[in-house]
Amino acid sequence: MITIDPGSSVAPYEQVRSQFAQQITDRTLPVGAKLPTVRALAAELKLAANTVAKAYRELEEAGLIETRGRAGTFVSAAGQQSRIVIQRAARDYASQARALGLDPQEALSIVKAALSLD
DSSP states (O other), X not given: OOOOOTTOSSOHHHHXXXXXXXXXXXXXXXXXXXXXXXXXXXHHHTOOHHHHHHHHHHHHXXXXXEEOGGGOEEEOHHHHHHHHHHHHHHHHHHHHHHHTTOOHHHHHHHHHHHTTOO
């Protein structure tokens, strides 16, 4: 489910957060899926519980997951809503890029730079 690269310059909590966010976005983790407890995931990944808790907090703040008390932590329906919002924004960006006469590769380069992927 989640893997940690100890040699990465990316903080472990960010590796956890980004992998869960990606799995929620690409629907590998569907709405309603139950996530492991903080302690269980921390033990599995050999991380401190606070590291996993920080990742969960950020995912919850982003609306991708929700904690239901003792019932656990689940992928929220808001995660699906986030996907719809970003798809709409991407269509608007593509439309604006075409209207400005940008070449598709240049438009993609701009997005990659904005996402710090380049």
